[in-house]
Amino acid sequence: MTTPDISVIIGAYNAMPYLTKTLTSVVEQSIGRDRIEIITVNDGSTDGTGEELERFAAQYPGLFQVFHQENSGGPSAPRNKGLDHARGKFVFFLDADDYLGEEALERMFTMAERNKTDVVLGKMVGVNGRGAPSSMFLRNQPRTDVFKSRVYWTLNPLKLIRRELIEKHKLRFPLGYKTAEDQLFTGMLYLKADGISVVADYDCLYIVKRDDGGNTTTSTRGAEVRIRVLELMVDLVEKHVPAGPDRDGLMNRHLTVDMFHALIHLARESDPELQRKNYDELRALLKRSYPDSLKARVNAITRLRCELILRDMLEETIELENVDRRHRSAGTQPDVLVEGDRAYTRLPFFRDPERGVPDEIYDVTKAVQDRHRLDSVTIDGSRLAMTGHAYLRGLPQEDATTELVLRERDTKVEHRFPTTAVATPDLGAKEDRGKYSYPMAGFSTEIDLTKAVDGGRLPKGLWDVFVAVRIQDYVKEIRFGHKRLPGFGEKTETYVVADGEENFAAALYYTQPYNNLTLDVGENKHKVADKLHVERTRWSTEIPSQLEVEGSWKLAALPVSALAVRLDGGRGRTLTVPVTPSGANSFKANVSVDGLAPGSWSVSLWLPSQRGSAWSKPVTSQSDLKNTRWFRGGLLRYAAPASRSRLVLRVGRVAIVKAVLRRLRRLAAKT
Structure with missing residues (x-):
């Protein structure tokens, strides 16, 4: 029996009518049915789910395994059942109300095999108002881990997983949990995996919010089970990851996400004794597992939650959750106070003398949210011109100013340039219910690259582009360019800039993988010569001594009058012939070799550069360019290609007597 590439495992409980689309999305995968097996487990359904599984199994003989069992009370047992019968090189867990993009399995499998990784995350898309993880799907990641990326922030098992990894560590889903049970399984996979991949350029998995509210995560109530899982995950991280930044990064996820979800349910708890019991458990957890290094890493609202819990301020904790819930429902955020060079979020109890919570708990100086967009950028002549907008969400804009910052990547030398404010009357209208406005957040700027630094040229280097927004003494620098006006391309544009006679x-260009704007001065990464091309060389049919050169350029702008074809005969002998534009990005040149001295002449494209030098790109020899002959002053002359790689012309006078004698000798040899 052939081993399938992928075992798709689907546990199903009362999943109709969603199940039909789920199963259809699997059987129609582009990877092909001969490379997958589908293992389905009916977990005691009462709505026709079992019948639908059997219908698909009958329609696709040999593709499905269908198991029926009494309801287990959660997704763990059906998933474990599927693992017990899986034969695939990889497994993929799919919930019965979600569905796959047509190429999902093929793309994830290819990513895993190409990069020899054990786990692959495919981009997730929320359907019917369901939220989907997004921070880990900003770009493809061929090979990463939980410490170098955001993959740990999604701990569901809806991923492609190498089955050998699961069996090697004897992993199964823990029983007895109706929600968050997948975290222990997925967390251990992440920590043990030999590489993790992310497919972000294709919508792989569509996760559906059910109209009946039947999603397990949203329908399971109570803080107790969530706190139990949180404690287990904290223990898992502390056992497998040494204390330090790596551990803090994973713990940050659990406090920011899992403790937050536990507190939502704790705040709604109607039993005061159970509420107090759960609260004390959280407090005990923080007392042992919340070092100062982690305190400095979490966001402000998580930091405040932890502070209130450690101070045993239950009523204040519940009030904070109610305030946060109102903000989230309204799509708003707390106001931000700027004082000097610091920024503070106005969460509950800020500078309340009775509570005495220190200002540092509310400090968001490094975390103020920014909004920005690049609308246009070009180099016109010697001037770098740019437009866009940038502002700080929720901060007063009356005295805001914006600077453009160019910072050289290696030396960290930077130069700052003023901008001109541009009216943006509609900015902010679609967030925070229009509470804040940013009417002058737009900007434009022009920088003369030949006079940018103390009246002189911007030096050679890779100059990363930042926008610095200042309010009072508070300054936030924004790496600029990855958010752009829709339709504004990512194409690299290379310019030849005139600086006097030089x-x-x-x-x-836009960096990879982060897609930010950088200015390359002096060909550190982008060579002018690589943008110049000769497509054809031939001898004129009317003037045998005239070489016709046709080519093109891929520069954003080119001083065509300076581009030339140059013949170099050595010992200071050169012939330079300017090209003539023949189209939007093409040129031609007619080069007469009639007056050249005898010898070898190399042919190249020539563009004057700095301080008397030039960009020179050898012209490639073409196989269809043959010898040519012509008369000059009554003497027969010739030009012939002398190299198979670059074009070199050997020019000279035909020795007629010697040529005749050679021809006669050849004829005699034949008779």
Whole structure:
């Protein structure tokens, strides 16, 4: 029996009518049915789920395994049943109300095999108002881990997993939990995996919010089970990850997400004794597992939650959750206070003398949310011109100013340039219910690259682009360019910039993988010569001594009058012929070799550069370019290609007597 590439495991409980679309999405996968097996477990359904599984199994003989069992009370047992019968090289857990993009399994399998990784996350999309994890799907990640990326912030098991990893560590889903049971399984997989991949450029998995509210995560009530899982996950992290930044990064996720979810249910608890019991458990957990290094890492509201819990302020904790719930329901955030060079969020009890919570708990200086967009950028002549907008969410804008910052990547040398404010009357209208406005957050700027630094040229280097927004003494620098006006492309644009009688290269490009704007001055990564091309060389049919050169350029702008074809005969002998534009990005040149001295002449494209030098790109020899002959002053002359790689012309006078004698000798040899 052939081993399938992927075992798709689907546990189903009262999943109709969603199940039909789920199963259809699997059987129609582009990877092909011959490479997958589908293992389904009917977990005691009463709505026709079992019948639908059997219908699909009958329609696709040999593709499905269908198991029926009494209801287990959670998703763990059906998933474990599927693992016990899986034969695939990989497994993929799919919930019965979700569905796959057509190419999902093929793309994830290819990513895993190409990069030899054990776990692959496919981009998730929420359906019917369901939220989906997003921070880990900003870009493809061929090979990463839980410490270098955001993958740990999604601990559901809806991923492609190498089955050998599961069996090697004898992993199964823990029983007895109706929610969050998958965290222990997935967390251990992450920590034991030999590499994790992320497919972010394709919508792999659609997670559906059911109209009947039947999603397990949203329908399971109570803080107790969530606190139990939180404690287990904290123990898991502390057991497998040494104390330090790596551990703090994972713990940050659990306090920010899992403790938050526990507190939502704790605040709604109607039994005061149970509420107090759960609260004390959280307090005990924080007392042992909340070091100062983690305190400095979590966000402000998590920091305040922890502070209130450690101070045993139950009523204040519940009040904070109610305030936060109102903000989340309204799509708003607390106001931010700027004092000097610091920023503070106005969460409950800020500077309340009775509670005495220190200001540092509310400090969001490094975490103020920014909004920004690049609308246009170009180099016109020697001037770098840019437009866009940038503002700080929820902060007063009356005295805000914006600077453009160019910072050289290696040396960290930076230069700051003023901008001109541009009216943006509609900014902010679609967030915070229009509570804040940013009417002058737009900007434009022009920088003369030949006079940018003390009246002189911007030096050679990779100049990363930042926008600095200042309010009072508070300044936030924003790495700029990855958010752009829709339709504004990602193409690298290379320019030849005139600086008096000299030229230099400047390229605008977007970094990988973060897609930010950088200015390359002096060809550090982007070579001008690589943008110049000769497509054809041939001898004129009317003038045998004339070489016709046709080519193109892929520069954003080119001083065509300076581009030339140059023939170099050595010993200071050169012939330079300017090109003539023949189209939007093409040129031609007619080069007469009639007056060249005898010898070898190399042919290249020539563009004046800095301080008397030039960009020179050898012209490639073409196989269809043959010899040519012509008369000059009554003497027969010739030009012939002398190299198979770059174009070198050997020019000279035909020795007629010797040529005739050679021909006669050849004829005699044949008779």
